[in-house]
Amino acid sequence: xxxxxxxxxxxxxxxxxxxxxxxxxxxxxxxxxxxxxxxxxxxxxxxxxxxxxxxxxxxxxxxxxxxxxxxxxxxxxxxxxxxxxxxxxxxxxxxxxxxxxxxxxxxxxxxxxxxxxxxxxxxxxxxxxxxxxxxxxxxxxxxxxxxxxxxxxxxxxxxxxxxxxxxxxxxxxxxxxxxxxxxxxxxxxxxxxxxxxxxxxxxxxxxxxxxxxxxxxxxxxxxxxxxxxxxxxxxxxxxxxxxxxxxxxxxxxxxxxxxxxxxxxxxxxxxxxxxxxxxxxxxxxxxxxxxxxxxxxxxxxxxxxxxxxxxxxxxxxxxxxxxxxxxxxxxxxxxxxxxxxxxxxxxxxxxxxxxxxxxxxxxxxxxxxxxxxxxxxxxxxxxxxxxxxxxxxxxxxxxxxxxxxxxxxxxxxxxxxxxxxxxxxxxxxxxxxxxxxxxxxxxxxxxxxxxxxxxxxxxxxxxxxxxxxxxxxx
Numbered sequence: 389x390x391x392x393x394x395x396x397x398x399x400x401x402x403x404x405x406x407x408x409x410x411x412x413x414x415x416x417x418x419x420x421x422x423x424x425x426x427x428x429x430x431x432x433x434x435x436x437x438x439x440x441x442x443x444x445x446x447x448x449x450x451x452x453x454x455x456x457x458x459x460x461x462x463x464x465x466x467x468x469x470x471x472x473x474x475x476x477x478x479x480x481x482x483x484x485x486x487x488x489x490x491x492x493x494x495x496x497x498x499x500x501x502x503x504x505x506x507x508x509x510x511x512x513x514x515x516x517x518x519x520x521x522x523x524x525x526x527x528x529x530x531x532x533x534x535x536x537x538x539x540x541x542x543x544x545x546x547x548x549x550x551x552x553x554x555x556x557x558x559x560x561x562x563x564x565x566x567x568x569x570x571x572x573x574x575x576x577x578x579x580x581x582x583x584x585x586x587x588x589x590x591x592x593x594x595x596x597x598x599x600x601x602x603x604x605x606x607x608x609x610x611x612x613x614x615x616x617x618x619x620x621x622x623x624x625x626x627x628x629x630x631x632x633x634x635x636x637x638x639x640x641x642x643x644x645x646x647x648x649x650x651x652x653x654x655x656x657x658x659x660x661x662x663x664x665x666x667x668x669x670x671x672x673x674x675x676x677x678x679x680x681x682x683x684x685x686x687x688x689x690x691x692x693x694x695x696x697x698x699x700x701x702x703x704x705x706x707x708x709x710x711x712x713x714x715x716x717x718x719x720x721x722x723x724x725x726x727x728x729x730x731x732x733x734x735x736x737x738x739x740x741x742x743x744x745x746x747x748x749x750x751x752x753x754x755x756x757x758x759x760x761x762x763x764x765x766x767x768x769x770x771x772x773x774x775x776x777x778x779x780x781x782x783x784x785x786x787x788x789x790x791x792x793x794x795x796x797x798x799x800x801x802x803x804x805x806x807x808x809x810x811x812x813x814x815x816x817x818x819x820x821x822x823x824x825x826x827x828x829x830x831x832x833x834x835x836x837x838x839x840x841x842x843x844x845x846x847x848x849x850x851x852x853x854x855x856x857x858x859x860x861x862x
Contacts, residue, residue, distance in 0.1 A: 517568035519854055520802040524768045524809055527562035532845035533573060539604035539844075541617055541626070544820040546597055548843035553818040557766050558843060561813075563806055563850045571857045573849075575609050581860060582633040588674060591683035592641040594745045597841060598681070599624070599637040601848040602855075606635075622649065622670065636677075638670050641687040644720050645669065647701065648687065660690060661708065663697040665719060667727045675731050681855065682724065683742040685783065686840060688717050714782045721790040729796045738859060739798045742851065743787065746804060747778035748811040748839045762814040762839035769809045779804055799858055803851050813847040814839045 536542055536549045549556065563570055589599035603626045607615055614629040622639035641648055645668035647661045674680060688694060694716040698707040711719070728739050751760035753776050754769050775781075784804070791800055816837040817830055829836040842848050 517565055519565045519568075519570060519857060520806060522563055522565035522806065523772070524561045524806075525564045526560055528560045531562055532559040533849050534604050534608065534845055536845060539607060541600055541603050541607065542844050543596075543600060545593070545841060546600060546815060546819065546844040548815055548818040548846075551818040551820060553816070553843070555766050558810075558813045558846050561768060561810070563853070570853055571861050573605055573853050573856050574860075575606050577860065578856060579606060579609060579628065579631050579633070582628070582635070582679075583631045584633065585678035586634050586636065586676065587679040587681070588636045588638060588677045589681045589683075590638045590640055590670075590674060591643065591681075591742075592639070592685075592687055593841065594686065595681070595683040595742065596624075596637050596639070597844065598683075598742065598848045598851050598855075599635065601844055602852045603635055604844065605849065605852060623673075638673065640668055640670055641684065642720060643667065643682060643684045643724050645701075659695060660687065661695045661697050662716065662720070663701065665723045667723060671727060671731070677732075678736065679738045679740075679859070680728075680732070681740045681742060683745075684720065685744045686747075688713055688720075688783075689780065714786050717783055718786045718790060721786065725790065725794050725796045725798065728798060734797060739796075740801055740855060740858070741791075741798055742801045742803060744779050744783060744804045745840070745842075746776050746808045748776060748814060749778060750776075751811075753777060754811060759834055761834060761837050762811050763816045763833035763837040765812040765814075767812055769811055774808055775805070776808055779808065801851065801854055801858070803854065806850070807847060810842075810847050813842050815841045815843050818843070 536547055544551070548558075587602075589595045589602070603617070606628070607626075610628050610630065615627065616629075617624065617626045619625075624637040626635045628634070639649070642660075642662045645663040645666040647659075649668055649670070690713070692713060693710040694713045696709050696711050696716055696719075698709060724741075732739060748754075748762040748765070750758075751762075751765070752758040754771070754774060756765075787800070791798070814837070816839065817825055817833050819838055819841070821838075825836060
């Protein structure tokens with residue numbers, strides 16, 4: 389329809405020129421009629437654009453309010469009281485794998501840019517499109533978002549091409565939400581957002597991978613002399629000098645104080661012990677951060693029980709009890725939210741929590757070889773209802789329960805389901821973590837393939853596209 393507008397204007401201009409050349413003027417009645425017709429055509433053709441513009445402007449005035457969003461947990465329709473960003477945790481599939489989640493209604497705009505108020509509930513806002521529900525599509529023209537060889541910060545733990553992975557297909561898949569489009573990552577806009585700020589990723593090695601991905605998405609726009617990365621013990625800091633900004637990673641696999649906080653001793657620690665309700669000493673350094681991205685999951689999964697220290701690690705005789713893993717994890721989540729509530733500024737600090745990162749250790753789960761795993765997998769899982777055994781549904785219930793009862797403004801990045809499909813994106817045997825794999829280990833990928841961590845570039849770039857969308861557009 390918009391193509392009709394330009395011929396109308398051209399005809400109107402031609403009519404005016406013709407009358408002017410003949411020395412005649414249009415009568416007031418004719419001029420008024422033509423002007424009215426053009427005005428009606430503009431409103432009719434561009435009305436939706438005007439509506440979208442004013443809607444977004446109005447929504448930006450309410451960004452400071454806490455929102456209530458719809459949850460898909462157990463296919464329920466109740467609301468979770470979180471921050472202005474929608475979280476839509478994935479349904480907790482039963483052992484037989486239920487039907488895939490329902491597709492969100494088509495949004496009014498082609499890209500999910502802003503939420504729309506749906507009711508009179510206090511802070512009641514529901515986003516038009518669930519960015520976490522969708523499918524993977526092949527996009528060779530726009531992926532990858534950077535090259536492995538061009539980002540000097542990719543560690544050997546994530547550099548699959550450098551360690552001999554024969555294919556690159558895992559780099560060309562793009563996440564496509566149902567009914568809308570994920571906003572493209574704009575590195576220039578993100579750097580402007582970070583100007584004069586501190587952004588921190590806090591958690592385990594999966595969060596480190598997301599941190600490295602984020603740095604790789606940005607570093608190409610920063611002059612080489614004006615960027616640096618330094619590591620000291622459990623801290624890694626990337627600095628963008630011209631923007632007076634830092635992007636930081638802090639190793640804290642449980643978020644609470646533990647016997648695993650010193651990475652130098654990780655291989656020596658066989659029994660994982662967490663100190664009850666204590667955010668570790670690194671948390672003092674988190675204070676003042678403008679954007680905080682937390683994660684913790686995989687380190688908790690050691691069995692049905694977990695060891696909790698009631699006293700101090702310095703005490704000679706330690707009082708250690710065992711808790712159900714789900715109870716221990718809930719204690720950690722509640723402690724984190726209390727810390728956020730006490731140590732962050734509501735109108736200044738943005739806080740995110742990245743959900744469970746799935747593993748793909750048994751290919752029989754998706755119909756493959758019973759002795760296989762993620763090794764030699766080159767395509768995503770196509771079953772929309774797929775949910776692997778590596779992602780504990782009981783932990784998802786804990787996250788849903790704690791976050792639904794919290795009034796702390798924290799945004800949940802529900803990356804679990806979309807990552808479940810990506811059996812092809814793991815580092816497998818194409819990595820070097822503590823030391824290179826031996827020829828004997830390389831010949832036994834069924835035992836030594838890493839089906840927990842992810843190649844870069846790859847899946848975790850999508851995690852950051854979702855983070856970017858929530859941070860700048862929603």
